[in-house]
Amino acid sequence: MTISPTLRPDCGSCFALCCTALGFARSADFAIDKPAAAPCPNLAGDFSCTIHQRLRPRGFRGCTVFDCFGAGQAVSQHTFGGISWAEDPSSRHSMFAVFKTVKQLHEMLWYLDEAGRRTFDPELAGEAALLSGRIATIAQGDASAVLGADVELLHGEVRNLLMEVSGEVRGSYGAEGTATLDGGLRPGADLMGAALANRRLCGVDLRGAYLIGADLRGSDLAAADMLGADLRGAQLHGADLSSALYVTQPQMNAAEGNSDTHLPTRLSRPDHWL
Known part of the structure; x- marks a missing residue:
């Protein structure tokens, strides 16, 4: 399995769906309140952002973290045939709803691609490929097919496969022995601000862990499960x-690092790190 280019965002081919369909509340990540299904006040008529180069200093750090996994251009150009919600206002709510669902489907495809490549079990790789094919077919269908999908069921199937692959890969790094060194290193753990610098964290399960502000400088996270951390x-x-x-691009976009941080090959070094 190889990562599809459609799982990477192409903002120039999108009708600014992340800037319209999604809402956000005023916080450290967003300077203003914006309701869902309403255009951001910084949105230009050609769907570009008028403050794109100044998002962080202007208080819109959340915008620099977000990644649609290529859902934006897929919905804009494929599902709705290149006709924007501005040209056809009647498509507005359907387009926004489809975008939210396709974003979830594309994110599942991103994870399944990695699971298929990382597993040592050909049967698991085959299961990942079959599940990816089912999800891709839905994502590439028309609006009714997308909105009729049982996303919760698909999430469950994907989650089970990802966890099975995780256990397999982490086990090859002695995950059990590593985890027992520190009982706090577990799925969903509250590790906000934790001092974890210069540690060998190979194979630990940090799925869903809260690592906000944690110090992981110089640590080795080989085969560490970072799903949703x-x-x-x-x-x-x-x-x-x-x-x-x-590991996903949004996770790296939300973190702090530098030129010495080693990333998976399919991720890009965030601009603010440099």
């Missing part, structure tokens, strides 16, 4: 995540 403000300077499991 909250890395906002986490210090990753010099850390090695090159073979960590289930």
Whole structure:
């Protein structure tokens, strides 16, 4: 399995769906309140952002973290045939709803791609490929097919497969022995601000852990399960995540790092790190 280019965002081919369909509340990540299904006041008529180069200093850090996994251009150009919600206002609510669902489907495809490549079991790789095919077919269908999908059921199937692959891969790094060194290193753990610098964290299960502001500088996270871990403000300077499991671009965008941070090959180094 190889990562599809459609799982990477192409903002120039999108009708600014993340800036319209989604809402956000005023916070450290957003300077204003914006209701869902309403255009951001910073949106230009050609669907570009008028403050794109100044999002962080203007208080819109959340915009620099977000990644639609290519759902935006897929919905804009494929599902709705290149006709925007501005040209056809009657499509507005349907387009926004489809975008939210396709974003979830594309994110599942992103994880399944990695699971298929990382497993040592050909049968599991085959299961990942079959599940990816089912999800891709739905994502590429028309609006009714997308909105009729049982996303919760698909999430469950994907979650089970990802966990099975995670156990297999982490086990190859002696995950059980590593985890017992520190009982706090477990799924869903509250590790906000934790001092975890210069540690060998190979194979630990940090799925869904709260690592907000955690110090992971210089640590080795080979085969660590990072699925859904909250890395906002986490210090990753010099850390090695090159073979960590289930790391996404939004997680890296939310964290802090530098040129010495080792990332998985399919991720990009965030601009603000440099």
